[in-house]
Amino acid sequence: MPLVKRDVLDPARLNSHDTIAVLSLADRDLGFQFAKASRGYRLSSHGRESTAKRPLCRWSIAPKGAQAELVHCAPEGSLAHDGGVNVQGTLVKITDVTTTVLRQPDVLGIQDATIRHRETGRSALFVHIRTDQGVEGLGLGQPVARGIIEGSLKSVLIEQDPLCHEKLWDDMFWRVRGYGRKGVAFCGISAIDIALWDLKAKIFGVPLYRLLGPYTDRVPIYGSGGWTSFSEAELVREQMGYVERGIPRVKMKVAKDFGKSEREDVRRLAAVRKAVGDDVEIYVDANNGYYAKQAIGMARHLADYGVGWFEEPVLADDIAGLAAIARAIDIPVATGEHEYTKYGFKELIAQGGADIVQPDVGRVGGVTEWMKVAHMAHAFNLPVAPHAVQLVHLHLACCTPNLKVVEYLGVSEEGDRVWYTEFPEPKDGYWSPYPDRPGLGLELNPDAVRKYAV
Numbered sequence: 001m002p003l004v005k006r007d008v009l010d011p012a013r014l015n016s017h018d019t020i021a022v023l024s025l026a027d028r029d030l031g032f033q034f035a036k037a038s039r040g041y042r043l044s045s046h047g048r049e050s051t052a053k054r055p056l057c058r059w060s061i062a063p064k065g066a067q068a069e070l071v072h073c074a075p076e077g078s079l080a081h082d083g084g085v086n087v088q089g090t091l092v093k094i095t096d097v098t099t100t101v102l103r104q105p106d107v108l109g110i111q112d113a114t115i116r117h118r119e120t121g122r123s124a125l126f127v128h129i130r131t132d133q134g135v136e137g138l139g140l141g142q143p144v145a146r147g148i149i150e151g152s153l154k155s156v157l158i159e160q161d162p163l164c165h166e167k168l169w170d171d172m173f174w175r176v177r178g179y180g181r182k183g184v185a186f187c188g189i190s191a192i193d194i195a196l197w198d199l200k201a202k203i204f205g206v207p208l209y210r211l212l213g214p215y216t217d218r219v220p221i222y223g224s225g226g227w228t229s230f231s232e233a234e235l236v237r238e239q240m241g242y243v244e245r246g247i248p249r250v251k252m253k254v255a256k257d258f259g260k261s262e263r264e265d266v267r268r269l270a271a272v273r274k275a276v277g278d279d280v281e282i283y284v285d286a287n288n289g290y291y292a293k294q295a296i297g298m299a300r301h302l303a304d305y306g307v308g309w310f311e312e313p314v315l316a317d318d319i320a321g322l323a324a325i326a327r328a329i330d331i332p333v334a335t336g337e338h339e340y341t342k343y344g345f346k347e348l349i350a351q352g353g354a355d356i357v358q359p360d361v362g363r364v365g366g367v368t369e370w371m372k373v374a375h376m377a378h379a380f381n382l383p384v385a386p387h388a389v390q391l392v393h394l395h396l397a398c399c400t401p402n403l404k405v406v407e408y409l410g411v412s413e414e415g416d417r418v419w420y421t422e423f424p425e426p427k428d429g430y431w432s433p434y435p436d437r438p439g440l441g442l443e444l445n446p447d448a449v450r451k452y453a454v
């Protein structure tokens with residue numbers, strides 16, 4: 001029974017378990033009109049609050065006493081629309097895996113302690129997983145992984161059931177065993193795994209965080225940047241920008257010039273503290289730039305300015321050094337953005353190298369592995385503060401009881417405003433996913449694709 005916007009639904013024409021295709025869900029009023037017009041039927045709260053413009057939805061009707069309740073919203077073409085998804089079988093099959101790389105050539109890059117060469121250009125990779133049912137998953141990642149996705153991983157996925165993410169993850173892991181248990185191959189696996197979870201949530205017709213199991217739908221964020229390539233004035237302006245947006249937590253870089261400018265690090269921190277005042281939390285990130293003893297010495301200065309965490313004080317692979325620092329200083333050591341898989345995090349955490357665990361969904365192995373690492377941290381009673389990839393971490397963070405705070409990078413926001421049609425905006429230092437858009441709720445902007453695809 002197809003409906004379009006402002007159609008009036010006659011309940012007399014409906015039977016239990018009927019499916020109604022909503023061909024246009026263009027504004028907030030539709031749910032109310034629909035509910036009112038249908039009298040004996042009512043929309044679930046999901047439908048009533050819906051502001052989704054896309055995708056097209058179908059509502060199926062389930063009996064509820066003498067009345068009926070409209071439940072379920074699933075994208076056109078998904079299995080969920082006509083009465084349920086068979087998770088046992090292989091009703092959905094992956095038919096193709098493709099990538100899009102977008103590149104804005106004229107954006108000046110940023111620097112931190114150990115980015116030695118400042119580059120120009122901003123780019124991003126997107127993975128598209130297509131199925132025989134028309135539903136499509138969108139993943140995101142680093143352009144460097146394109147070759148491995150198309151050359152090595154794609155063939156593992158074709159003809160497979162996208163709901164079997166554990167099986168597919170394991171197949172991809174063993175496909176790259178000889179050359180990629182960390183690094184680029186895992187950036188590729190991560191991007192694909194993100195697309196598989198976006199696809200799975202779309203098949204079930206729910207936002208990703210609803211599929212994973214939310215602990216909350218509102219998470220705290222911190223404003224992140226403070227690049228070493230900023231002058232002191234630029235640094236203060238950027239950090240104050242976050243505070244003025246209502247975000248009472250900021251992060252800045254230290255270990256400028258690969259740890260050779262300690263006095264300048266302290267001066268810059270002092271300038272930021274003076275500008276933001278005492279009520280704003282400041283985190284610092286050395287991006288691997290100090291040695292262990294040096295970091296322990298620096299921590300005394302950082303403590304004078306009330307620093308809330310000391311991120312990647314030394315080389316990410318120096319777990320012994322991280323553990324020694326964590327034992328020696330009072331400021332929590334945060335690390336993990338350069339670690340891969342549960343196996344890597346097992347060593348890092350078990351050896352005491354992290355007080356705050358920072359998995360990156362674009363490196364660690366996607367949503368599948370990120371959630372396992374977050375649970376592992378939980379078992380060790382450690383907080384999680386995800387690194388970058390904020391539009392994906394928003395969903396995962398909502399499902400993490402031991403979440404500390406979500407990183408919100410201004411440079412990522414600038415890119416996201418170009419790549420996507422829209423995304424949810426943070427407010428007063430907190431952030432919520434769209435409650436009514438299946439999957440990640442993201443769509444590539446066709447104008448950006450036309451202009452920047454390479």
Ligand SMILES: [Mg+2]
Nearest residue numbers: 285311312337
């Ligand atoms: Mg960092």
